[in-house]
Amino acid sequence: MHQRAGKIVHLFRQENGFISGEHLSRELGVSRAAVWKHISALRKSGYSIEAIPSRGYRLLAAPDVMDSHGIGAGLAGCLMGKRLEIREQTTSTNADAFRLAEEGAAEGTVVIADSQSGGKGRRGRIWSSPPQVNLYCSVILRPSIMPQGAPQLTFLSAVAVARAIELTTPLVPEIKWPNDLLISGKKVAGLLNEMSAETDGVNFVILGIGVNINMTGDQFPADLSYPATSLMLESGLPVNRSHFAGVMLHELDRLYDEFRRRGFGPIREEWQRRCNANGHRLQVTDSGTEPISGIFAGIDGDGALLLDTGHTKLHRVTCGDVRIL
Numbered sequence: 235m236h237q238r239a240g241k242i243v244h245l246f247r248q249e250n251g252f253i254s255g256e257h258l259s260r261e262l263g264v265s266r267a268a269v270w271k272h273i274s275a276l277r278k279s280g281y282s283i284e285a286i287p288s289r290g291y292r293l294l295a296a297p298d299v300m301d302s303h304g305i306g307a308g309l310a311g312c313l314m315g316k317r318l319e320i321r322e323q324t325t326s327t328n329a330d331a332f333r334l335a336e337e338g339a340a341e342g343t344v345v346i347a348d349s350q351s352g353g354k355g356r357r358g359r360i361w362s363s364p365p366q367v368n369l370y371c372s373v374i375l376r377p378s379i380m381p382q383g384a385p386q387l388t389f390l391s392a393v394a395v396a397r398a399i400e401l402t403t404p405l406v407p408e409i410k411w412p413n414d415l416l417i418s419g420k421k422v423a424g425l426l427n428e429m430s431a432e433t434d435g436v437n438f439v440i441l442g443i444g445v446n447i448n449m450t451g452d453q454f455p456a457d458l459s460y461p462a463t464s465l466m467l468e469s470g471l472p473v474n475r476s477h478f479a480g481v482m483l484h485e486l487d488r489l490y491d492e493f494r495r496r497g498f499g500p501i502r503e504e505w506q507r508r509c510n511a512n513g514h515r516l517q518v519t520d521s522g523t524e525p526i527s528g529i530f531a532g533i534d535g536d537g538a539l540l541l542d543t544g545h546t547k548l549h550r551v552t553c554g555d556v557r558i559l
Contacts, residue, residue: 237306238262239272243281244307246293247477254290279303296474298366298448300346304476305483312487313342314373315480321347323365328428328442331372335430335438341376342487346479364453367464369445369479373486376438377494381431384439385537386498388413388427389505390489391441395423396508398482399445403469408510411539411556415445416510420463422446443482448472498535506532511558516541520554527559 241262245253258269273283273291281303282295296304300320309315317340324330324347331345349365375387392409399407399415399422407415407422415423426442446464454462465473492500506512511530518539519525528541531548539551 237310238264238268239276239279240303240306241310242269242272242276243293243296243303244310246283246291247307252286252289252292256290258291276303296477298472298475300348300479301476304474305346305480307477308480308484309487312484313490314483314487315342315344316340317343319343319345321345323347323349323351325351327370327372328426328440331374331440331442332428332430335374335440339374341374341438343374344483345372346370364449367446367448367450367453367475369443369447369475369482371443371445371479371482373441373443373483374438375441375490377436379436381429381433381436382536383498384427384429384431384436385412386493386501386535387439387441388425389498389533389537390493390501391425391427391443391486393501393504393508394482394486394489395425395443395445397485398478399423399465401481401485402473402478403465403471405465405468407508409505409508410510411533412537414460417463417465417468419510420461420468422463422465422468441486445478445482447475447478502533502535511556515559516556517559518551518554518556526551526554 242258245261255266255269259266262269277283279301280299284292284294302318302320305318306315327345327347327350334343347370350370392413392415395415396407396409399405405417407417410416413425414421423445428440430437446462448466449464451467489501515527515529517525517527526541526549528543528549531540531542534540534550541549541551543549
């Protein structure tokens with residue numbers, strides 16, 4: 235039933251108007267009475283659906299809750315989201331997904347929480363995770379790659395989030411190496427990927443994705459090390475979180491399919507086009523070492539940052555904090 239209800243939501247969003255019961259019946263391959271049952275289930279889940287005789291049904295409003303109908307609406311036939319685990323609250327979606335992966339959960343399993351009590355960013359930094367405003371999501375992948383290739387998936391997920399922002403808002407994000415998305419120079423999303431591997435291959439990778447969607451200015455911590463924002467603050471309009479999550483997972487599915495067929499090359503090219511460092515001189519700081527500066531020269535096949543420091547060979551950076559000079 236969930237899958238068909240999700241398809242109804244997807245059809246509503248495609249049509250953006252009235253859809254006849256006959257059309258829904260044909261699209262779903264069920265009777266008109268069964269269509270009505272699915273409409274009733276959606277209403278009970280918080281969807282406002284208008285019904286007018288001879289015109290059909292129209293979606294007036296969708297609930298802003300992490301809802302399997304809304305998330306799965308456009309994921310028919312996708313690897314991502316075949317199993318959706320939605321939690322009201324958890325310590326960390328990455329920790330939950332890691333545990334599920336160790337227990338044998340299938341590739342494409344997705345864990346989404348409405349809030350986290352122990353969300354983490356890169357280098358153990360706190361990721362503020364208040365309820366009812368953002369997306370906290372982790373995806374299990376089981377790619378047939380060597381461990382050194384796993385960082386490529388961080389760049390893949392960054393491109394998926396960037397595409398989703400452009401498809402659901404009028405905003406155009408930029409990507410900051412290695413794993414942040416920016417709008418107007420302020421952080422709107424971050425990625426934290428974790429891996430279980432042997433020397434000869436990867437067991438699984440957890441793609442951790444956090445996006446500030448409808449967060450207000452007073453919800454951000456006062457001690458942020460980098461200015462942050464949300465899609466709502468930048469666009470002036472609230473964004474339905476379930477719809478955003480579904481769009482993002484669909485783009486992730488497309489990119490992962492391309493990654494398995496064609497390798498990292500096409501994703502690397504798109505990531506570099508979207509990078510905020512193009513044409514700029516950068517400074518990279520890592521704890522305990524002298525800062526390094528140079529002109530941005532892209533990323534290599536492992537995702538390392540390349541700097542033209544004026545020497546014959548490009549300088550390769552695998553970790554550190556980057557700022558544009």
